[in-house]
Amino acid sequence: MHTFNQFRLLTFLFVVCATLVVCYFLPHIVLDNTSGPAEEFNMANTKQLTVNVTVQKTPKPSEVFYRESLPPQKGGERQQPSLEVLLLHGQAFNSKTWEGLGTLVLLAQRGYRAVAVDLPGFGNTPHLEIGKVDTDRADFLLAFMDAVGLQTPVLVSPSRSGQFSIPFLMFQNQRLKGFVPIAAVGTNHYSAEQYHKIQTPTLIVFGELDTNLGVQSLKNLKQLPxxxxxxxPAAHHACYLDEPDEFHKALLDFLTKF
Structure with missing residues (x-):
């Protein structure tokens, strides 16, 4: 009987010790197995930055806010981006929209430098006196690109941001590697002859249910050679919000062509 009780005691002590060992080492094992991908994801996360931009008709530098995501590190070294992508936004949105959709991180994880700007009067960028004609807005976008070091990005432009992107396409298209208008405004300000001269590869995106700007912009932009x-399908004006997976798939496929 004494031997049996002794055996039970030893068994109990063994179980307790084994439990303590598992509790101590298991978190370290899990951490070691996950630290690599977690670090890689964090390195692609968005940075919030501001930059001073001076345009021709503005005597003083103006603060413009933007978010940026860069490719993750590999082997402790930052990857050089294989492509630049500049994201504008629509009337009711700002750069945070692209952060919330996961677009910034997704692009960074594909090896791209992604920049999303708050246009004047939206998000964290105050209203700026940059002029009211198309060339003024194109000048603003050019000054911003120069300030943040964007050389020849692919420009993504939904809806109202067409006030900036369409003039830029007309007057500064040599600074664009590609163009992705999403039911952009202002496409009717230019002639077929002007569109025919543009050589920039373009992906025209619109929602099936957008029978207003989507149809109008498609009609004009189809004149690009x-x-x-x-x-x-089944998406409205802000189609990238209705169907973000479909939009991201189309965007990434377009970007692989560069």
Whole structure:
């Protein structure tokens, strides 16, 4: 009987010791197995930055806010981006929209430098006196790109931001590697002859249910000689919000062509 009780005691002590060992080492094992991907994801996360931009008709530098995501580190070293992507935004949105959709991090994880700007009067960028004509808005976008070191990005432009992107396409298209208008405004300000001169590869995106700006912009932008069209089924004007997976798939496929 004495031997049996002794055996039970030893068994109990063994179980307690084994439990303590597992509790101590298991968190370290889990941490070691996950620290690599977690670090890689964090390195692609968005940074919030401001930059001073001076345009021709502005005597003083103006603060413009933007978010940026860069490719993750590999082997302790930052990867050089294989492509630059500049994201504008629509009337009711700002740069945080692209952060919330996961677009910034997604682009960074594909090896791209992604920059999303708050246009004047939106988000964290105050209203700026940059002029009211198309060339003024194109000058602003050019000054911003120069300030943040964007050389020849692919420009993504939804809706109201067409006030900036369409003039830029007309007057500064040599600074664009590609163009992705999403039911952009202002496409009717230019002639077929002007569109025919633009050689920038373009992905025209619109929602199937957007029978206003989506249809109008498609009609005008189809005059660009190097374009493809992507219609997102069952999506409204802000089609990238309705169907972000479909939009991201089309965008990433377009970017692989560069």
């Amino acid at each position: 190097h374009h493809t069209v992507f219609k997102i």
